[in-house]
Amino acid sequence: MTVARPDPETIPARTPGRLRRLAARMGWLETVALVSLGVITLLALIAPWITPFDPYLRVAPAHLPPGWPHLFGTDDLGRDLFSRVLLGVTYTWLPGLCIILVALVVGTALGLAAGTMGGTADLVIMRLVELFLVLPSTLIALAVVAALGPGLVNTMIAITIFWWPWYTRIVRDEVCRLRVRPHVEAARIGGSRGTALVLRHIAPGVVPALLVTATLDVANVIMTLSLMSFLGLGQPAPAPELGAMTARGIDSLTVFWWLPILPAVAIMVMCLMANLAGDGLRRAVRGA
Amino acid sequence: MTGYLLRRALGFVLVLWMVTVIVFALQAIIPADPARAITGPAAPAETVERVRGQLGLNDPIPQQYVRFLGNLARGDLGTSVRTRQPVADDLRRYLPATLELVGAAMILGTALALVLALAQMLLARSGAVRMTMLAAGSVPIFLSAMLLIYLFWFSLDWLPGAGRIGIRRFEGPTGSMVIDGILLGRPDVVGSALAHLVLPALALALPLAVAVGRSLASALHDVLRQPYAETARGKGLPEYRVVLRHGLRNAASPPLSMLGLQLGLMFGNLLIVERTFAWPGLGLYMVQSLASSDLPAVLGVALTFGAVYILFNMAVEIVQTLADPRMKL
């Protein structure tokens, strides 16, 4: 063998700390926000056990302004507002995550199906998606809840019904983009077929776009949930749902400002964190 | 062009039809009984039964649906249980106020979005503008509406906080106070109507401005890294001209789509804003109709909103196409 085969090239030194590089690309503010999403989820999970007072029972005179030991003051019935807001995170955050997760699962499955099967399946699914997307969703979700009866589960169902098509569209578009990418063609030529091809060579490529959208959507879902509960369609009392708490306290704005403002601030913080984290992820993914 | 419009019109009808199916299906599962709502809880069973017969509620659902579609084709949306007026008349009465408010919110929101996005591009690359934007967009609408009223009307007395106009008994041909005021040459009416529009429109516009502004900022960011932006800079153009002349038009498409989508979300907020600002529009009508399970009215509002939404999105699509010479209708 006389061919000058080049010397075997060696592995380039792996750059240390992929996470640190991701954080650097996201920006510190966004990284903090992303971490705080995890913290909020943790808080939402353990909130029922760490509230300083029983959020359902009268623990002090009504309408105490924020102070010690009642950090956020007390409400109309003398319940500790801080405990209620803390528990409210559970009642607002977890349903929001649930809606997004369910929508993600359904949307992704249909999007993968539409994108990879093509033909009639694609046509049918995407027409359906388009229909759902062009319907004025909040309005119909309201009507759905009005029909099914108020309540957290019904509200979640109503919102989910109008949320999955977004993900289907994103997944389908990404799949269509990825499907014609050389690496998929290469895998096909290499003999990879069907589900294995989709799951190994296509689906993981959809994750970044989905992740960004889903993170940004947390804020949207929370706002929609709180809107529903403001209209009296969310989780009824005594569950301390943040939107409902704000709604109920709104008449006290000028008298007991902490009743509407502090739950709303909690909503704001959650939305802000989700938005920032989503922005950061988007930036990291797109390399802006 | 004809083909395009034809296709869109077909889609338009299809979606409206879907709305009718969904709302009609809701009617079938809703626990309230329209006949009972009409006759009142005190009516004897025979009367309720008779009204049921008159309303055709005893017919099979498909038959009811077909009849409903037939009436719809003639512009008959039935009679409101609550107001005892033809729903079509009620809609005509409430729609102009809503269109005026939504229109104002759209214009204000788009303008705000532009300002926010440009501020983010040109002034501060830091997080300050973005944080303000995001925080403003994260306030629940019912609180922001109330805060606007409290601050700008109650505390500062800069702007009116409720109703459409400060002048009694003014009526015009279009139902939009601003346009009627202009048509009839009444500057006082125009001024008052505009002043009344500011706060509710602002409340509606805030989430819109944030969503569209972010979309625009992101699109601009991409566009300004395109080679042609570099070409423009290479010609020695100042950055603001690069942004305005080369950036905006090319970045217009995603924020325009976002604008169209936000209209759908705005309908939900509209219910709250109209309620809080005592704005006599379809949102208010909807809230009250929902509360009294006035199905013909709810159906009518849903159809109207659906039509407005779809028409607007069609218009957005056409504008997008016009903005980009590469696309052909």
Next chain:
Amino acid sequence: MTAFTIPFGRIVAASLLAVPLPAAAQNVLRVPFSIDIGSFDPDNAFETQALSAINNVYEGLVEYIPGSTDIGPALAESWTISDDGLTYIFDLVDGATFHDGTPVDSAAVLASMERRGSETMMLNYFLWNVTGIEAPDGDTVVFTLGMPQPSFLDYLSSPWGPKVISPAAIEGNPPEWFAENAVGSGPFRLTEFNRGQQYVLEKFEDYHGEEPYFDVVEIPVIPDIGQQILQLRAGDIDAVPTNYPWAQLAALPPGLELTAAPSMALLFGYVKPGSPLAEDADLRAAVMTALDPDIWVEDIYGPYATPALSLFPATMLTPETPVDFPSDMASAAAAVTAAGGLSLTIGYGSEGADDVDQAADIMAAQLAAIGVDAEVVVLPAGAVYGLQEAMDTAPDIVLTRSVPDAAHPETQAGVFYTTGAILNLMGASLPEADEIANGAFGITDIAARDAAYAEASDLWIEAGLFLPFADVQDVVVHAEGLTDLGLRPVFLPGNIDFGTVRFEE
């Protein structure tokens, strides 16, 4: 800051608003409504907040006297009842005219009653017992009843009772016309019906009775209570008639005061027949211990409500022995434990007022204290009327704050409690109580009548079918100096009588 803002506000007001000031100093009363008036038709609508508007534009033959359940003259200046209780003869007032200038005479009353009695009218049941109406002369109307009905005058006095409408208007217009127009004989004329925006009543100059203080009543539609409160504080409106947050009544802002009056609004609960609460006496006693209104009524309403005495509003009848809630929390908890735990759902209609959801809220907390797993559900609009069709999913207790049609106990029992009653939402049936209530129908002696109804009330409570909680007052918050609001117990809360209300000089 204020130094800057005030001129700015003025400039905006001067340049943009250009609100023309009224030329002559008129007395204008501005009272907001939370929702549109659905229909102004007195015969065909169950309005709640528009009662005083309708009752100030239209008049019936008789009416309740403000602040009481006594019946006084309206278009009839006097009346006689035959000894057998079957014939009522009304003498009409002299000189009354409709807003269209036509005189109010017996023919007009006949025409109006004919309209009210017709099948298409929602409120025709007010005349169910009337077999004939005659007009022997222009000033006299004679009603003949099918059976003695001591509550008949109450029915005629009811805010939803029959009104006298101009026959010319009935002749000349289709029935729907009355949804937005009115020709009555009351102290005010309906001059503007601007749905969703505002309604205006103006003083009727030729009114036969006492002249009202206000020349104009403006009724803007302001759905949001927060907006109403701010407008009241800013002086843009004169009263917040209903739903002023109870918690804020104790410390009203300067310039505001409140008028509280007795009301027939009774907060009570329907219990689902067959629920453990209705079936098991021990559990019921335990639940009642926890729900004892003595404990929580003040938390919600402050001084403006009292624990209920029976299933009838205290202003309607006062029982000799009020309902007694047990108070031993320890044994209540023990009973729940003994039964192996208990879970209950408390429901209320989504159209319910804020205090009802607060009550549900607090009840759930109270029940939690004795180990009951209580959940609150909100029923969709209108669903409370369909509960009997879906009993398996119905809540164990449905809370409501309701007002009867009239001040007679029959209107309470016959609408809410007796078997098959229209608003007997859960389909409760207790024959022995029905029997007593039906027996009391014809009793004219007030004491005997009340005793009978009180006995029926006790039976219903003991059977665990209904639970009375609180008599809630009618509280109107208004500008300082507004007086003589003319609040009537039978009217729904917040219905200010525009004919009597005035500013103190």
Next chain:
Amino acid sequence: MTEPVVSVRDLVADLGREAEATRVLGGVSFAVGAGEIVALVGESGSGKSTIGKALQGLLPQDAVRHLSGSVRIDGTEVIGADPRTLRDVRRRLVRAVPQNPMGALNPTMTIGRQLAESGAARDDAETWLARTGLPDPRRILAAYPHRLSGGQRQRVMIAMAMVARPRLLIADEPTTALDVTVQAQILDLVASLRSEGTGVLFVTHDLGIAAGLANRILVCHRGQIVEDGPAAQVIRAPRAAYSRALLRARFDLSTDRSRPLPTAGTAEIAPWPPVAKGKSWALELYRVVKHFPAGPRGRWGRRQPVRVLDGIDLRIAAGECVALVGESGSGKSTLLRIAAGLETADAGDVSRSGSVPPQVVFQDAVGALTPWLPIGAQIGEGLPRDTRDTCIAEALREVGLDPALAAALPSELSGGQCQRACVARALIRKPSVLLCDEPISAMDVSLAAQVLNLLNDIRRRAGLGMLFVTHDLAAARLIADRIAVLDKGRLVEEGPSEEVVTSPRAAYTEQLLAAVPRLSREGLA
């Protein structure tokens, strides 16, 4: 050298986003005189484009970590100048022609307005458009960029730069994105600018182009100018070792095709061993026809079909390499995809020998690897588990990669390594035909030579049939036994490589041949 319009002294630049910064320019000094064309030659990553950007003051602000030295253009200092001065410099003194004209024009603005923005009066604009050889300048002024072809756009870009009568024109690989025939025309155009008195800095990776065009050549390597001299001298007697290596790796139509290309580190090269052409056809295409919906839209939004392949007959024997040559849009990639089974033909037959379908080596080697899977897993996909690891290691060694790379992700590899991995993935399945879709067109010369050698070696050793699709006749001649020329969906010429190159029959082939830049050392002397 005439009075310099640009003089660069000790230009040092560190670039990098976020934390890490890299020294991209390490003390660059040179000058360009008026009316002089200076070619800046270097491989990708050598910093040659950064020099161009630095001259315009257009280095991305948020990426510049350090910038020092001096760039004087017509007496104005650019380094450290305020934005106002920089804009003025860009408007009056320095203009650039981009690498890819496709994206460099604003799609939503007419050519006329974009030229006007450049400071051109209408007459001026028309004159310059005409000078660049564009027909009907008036029509072009009113047109939107998407109406123009790539060559036309590049002419517009040149006109746009030249209307400002700049002192210096920076042309950053202005021809690489264009078809070969258009490339030559653009080069002629650039050469003609000399007469305007404008200095031209011509950035390129191709020594051949540089030699044919420039007065002087600068060779750029790792942020340093390693060679600066008159073009003829640099080509004939390069002083720097790097320049010599560049020259040696370069191939054109006269390169010796009997032996592997010389690459860095190889001194003496033996000729290719003869390869036995198999008796059987490894791949047969018979009257293949293909349509694409690419025409104008009909009423319901459907596009009219356009015929992209019009009855193609092509056969490849085992052990034989056929090069398919054509410009973009000729249908050559479509043909390859049909041969690979990625698309089906509308008419005609495709038959392949053997049970393993043809494997493909793609142009975009990085893109052809799934980004989130390790190299090894991709190479060994579908292989029996027990022998997988040894097979992968063997395949990696075969293409000259360290078997330890099996665990690496594609993003951790260089472009050349990725292409080798792709070849390994194709070979491990032991196909009878290997299809190569422009595998070297995106590569620097030295890398291209390596890959070309590798492919040639492998097909000879494994007796593979190979279809080598390319637009580069020089590469085609080197690797292929036969050359087929495709023009607008038709095969216009087919024959043994040497024959096609030396005595083409089709006019189109002649055109292609004329466009290939040559390093005629004699001519320069």
